[in-house]
Amino acid sequence: MEVEHFCHPDHPLILINQILEYSCELVICSGCEGPIWGPCYSCTSCYFFLHKKCAELPREIKRRLHRRHPLHLLAKSPYEGNYRCNRCDKSFNCFVYHCSFCKFDLDIKCAFQPGFLEVDSQAHQFAHKDHPLILNEEQEYHGEGVVCSVCKEPMSGPSYSCISCNFLLHKKCAELPPEIKRHIHPEHPLRLLPNHHMICGFCKETCCESFVYCCFVCEFNLHIKCAFPPCVYAADQDKGHQFRSLLNPRSLKSISFTCNACGTDGDDSPFGCTMCQLVVHEECISLPGTLKTALHHHPQIIHTYQLQQGIESINKYCGICRREVDTEYGVYYCPDCDFVAHVKCSIEYGDSATEIVEENEEEQSVTVDGQFMEPSFRVVREIKRGEERIIEEIEHFSHQHNLILNDKVDDDLKCDGCMLPISTPFYSCASCNFFLDKTCIELPRRKKWQNHENQLILSYNQGSHDLYQCDVCKQDFRGLRYTCDVCGLxxxxxxxxxxxxxxxxxxxHEHPLYLPADRKNILRCSNGGRGFAPWETDDGEIIPHCSGCCVSEESRVFFKCVVCDFKLGMKCATLPCKAIRHEYDDHPLFLTYINENDYQPSCIICEEDRDPKLWFYRCEECDFDAHPECALGKLPYVKPGVVVTFRKHPHPIALVDKTEDYRPQEKKACDTCGEPCDGLALECTDPNCSFIVHRKRRQCWKSLIW
Known part of the structure; x- marks a missing residue:
């Protein structure tokens, strides 16, 4: 790739993917004066280099640090000698963002440095709107009298400060959410506003902080300390709340309430936390703070009384029963992903599938997601680029040669692990046509799946023409697979x-899709064979056709949408978004879900009409449409070209695809049955030998073995 850059107008710059040394010298970027380890632009005519990120810097930026005018990127200081940055006061002689009106300068490190982020929060706008506030993660403030301008507490830890005047804010105070909801006032949200000596509706004291949370409808106020009481945070560690009965022990009267811990209605004697105004069932007082469940792949789910700002999930449906979850009340959520579950659902599966997670430092050092993770490869060579660790060469159990990190993508390449079109980064063999994308490389050798009882093992048959049928999608495939030693899954x-x-x-589809999570559908090991039992709906009927292809799949494994009547079979759910180039078109084909044309569509490959409501593959540039089965072929997840040596034949044998599109003169007759070889076949690689047999007919190729 060749570009012309304003800082080096005499010669074009060429993009280099990697550079480690140049004439035995450390290569320095002319833009930031830092060492170059990764992608960069270089001049072939002179000693000039730029980091890729430095070459792609915007020519103009705006910063609150200098509100009056935009800053323009210059190749060097407009002054004689070195310049000084107005942010860090250090001198440099490289790229600079400059304002010619004010003689204001920022070096590129300060212009984009993560450690000096500017805050633009509601608290900042209320408390100190005249100047920007800069984040300082490390500075500690000592001595008496140095207090936060919002909460009036002593300053310590990360903070925001104004470089123009003596104004300081705790990081947590500067980043207060503009709107909150609290159990003490569930009817309406509370908004952050400047304080005008308001009375707190909880503690009945006058608010002394700079801010207060207010309800415009009810004129209800909460000052900061009552809006974020200490036990709200302690509750996430299953401690801190002091519950007591809200009724006189001598009274037999019961009251109706909604439990803040589990979200269900109660009609008995509630218990409450007076500080946080929580009302709970007696049995919910002892809810475990942390659970481990086989129905979720991460190691733990955590109980909370209300999902707070920053951890609130976009998922509003229970990961177990798939019904809607009210996150205004207690739920279990996963800190690592978008998973929430009803408290009752989590506890129901706790008898045999959940347990309290115990801290074990030794176990955590060898586990990920609560299970032992044996890698599927061994590192042969790696390099470090700053803090980044890059694995350049590996030894993978699935291949006899070492694999090298590669970033040169070819639209016709397939991953030998998942048989999908290759994407960067990926690893390739320098000796043969073998590729693995990064997601397949990172698969663990052993994995516990929440829908199967036993541990699954990652397997691959080297040097084999064997085909397998996936027990989930019921399609033939080659490549990596997870197997169960007990049931042969x-x-x-x-x-x-x-x-x-x-x-x-x-x-x-616009909504999240789920596999049914009912315990009866867990795939169990048995001697009676393997595979999924039919998934059933609540009324006992088999789930209807897939919305992508309108076919009821043999596997009966469907993803369901809990919002609408959309169901997706495994064949459609795993279709590649980009198909490998078809011989009838020069460009890759992309999976398309909606036919925007009004005319009756047809498949260019088979020349038959298409249903405009069903998914298809399309090339926009050529106006090329095709059925998925036509675009991908009969065996889309089988990669031809594997070469194996058999004892019964003197030459190596290759797996080839003799499709129906071959011309009659190219079709060879099977050496065993005499019929033309269409589809997969085993063919001799010696050009002087015409041996070929059908692959899918056992009686044709068994002579190679016996």
Missing amino acids: WIDVRCFKSILEDSFKHGG
Whole structure:
């Protein structure tokens, strides 16, 4: 890639993917004066280098540090000699953002440095709107009299400060949410406003802080300390709340209430926390703060009385029963992903599937997501670029040669692990046509799946023409698979990546999709064979056709949408978004969900009409439309080209695809049955040998073995 850059107008700059040394010298960027380890632009005519990120800096920026005018990127200081940055007061002689009107300068590190982020919060606008506030993560303030301008508490830890005047804010005070909801006032949200000596509706004291949370409808106020009481945070560690009965022990009267811990109605004697105004069932006082469940792939789910700002999930449906969750009340949520669950659902599955997570430092050092993670590769060579660790060469169990990190993508390449079009970064073999994308490399050798009783093992048959049928999607495949030693279960890693999560967002539908999570549908090991039992709806009927292809799949494994009547079979759920180029078109084909044309569409490959409501593959540039089965072929997840040596044949044998589109003169007759070889075949690689047999007919190719 060649570009012309304003800082080096005499010669064009060429993009280099990686550079480690140049004439045995450390290569320095002319833009930031830092060492270059990764992608960069260089001049082939002279000694000039730029980091890729430095070459792509915007020519103009605006910063609250200098509100009057925009700052323009210059190749060097407009002054004689070195210049000084107005932010850090250090001198440099490289790229600078400059204002010619005010003689204001920012070096590029200060212009984009994460440690000096500017705050633009509601608290900042109310308390100190004249100047920007800069984040300082490390500075400690000592001595008496140095207090936060909002809460009036002593300053310590991360803070925001004004470089123009003596104004300081705790980081937590500067980043107060503009709106909150609290159990003490559930009817309306409370908004952050400047304080005008208001009376707190909880403690009945005059608010002394600079801010207060107010309800415009009810004129209800909460000052900051009551809006964020200490036990609200302690409750996440299953301690801090002091519950007591809200009724006189001598009274037999019961009251109706909604439990803040589990979100269900109660009609008995409630218990409450007077500080936080929480009302709970007696049995909910002892709810475990942390649970471990087999129905979720992460190690723990955490109980909270209300999802707060910053951890609130976009998912409003229970990960177990798939019904709507009211996050204004108590739920269990996953700190690592978008998973929430009703308290009752989590506890119901706790008898045999959940347990309190115990801290074990030794176990955590060798586990990820609560299970032992044995890597599927060994590192042969790696480099460090600053703090980044890059693995350049590996030894993977699935291949006899070492694999090298690669970033040169070819639209016709397939990953030998998942058989999908390759994407960067990926690893390739320098000796043969073998590729693995990064997601397949990172798959653990052993994995516990929440929908199966036993641990699954990542497997691959080297040097084999064997085909397997996935027990989830019922399609033939080659490549990596997860297997169970007890029941012989086979799951293609392409399917496994889709069903590993509790839900996933597909480009063909606007809402999250889920696999049914009922315990009866867990795939159990037995001697009676393997595979999924039919998924059933609540009324006992088999789930209807897939919304992507309008076919009732043999596997009966469907993703369901809890918002609308959308169901997606595994075949459609795992279709590649980008298909490898078809011989009838020069460009890759992309999976398309909606036909925007008004005319009756047809498939260019088979020349038959398409249903405009069903998914298809399309090339916009060529106006090329095709059925998914036509675009991908009969065996889309089988990669031809594997070469194997058999004892019964003197030459190596290759797996080839003799499709129906081959011209008659190119079709060879099977050496065993005499019929033309259409589809997958085993063909001799020696050009002087015409041996070929059908692959899918056992009676044709068994002579190679016996």
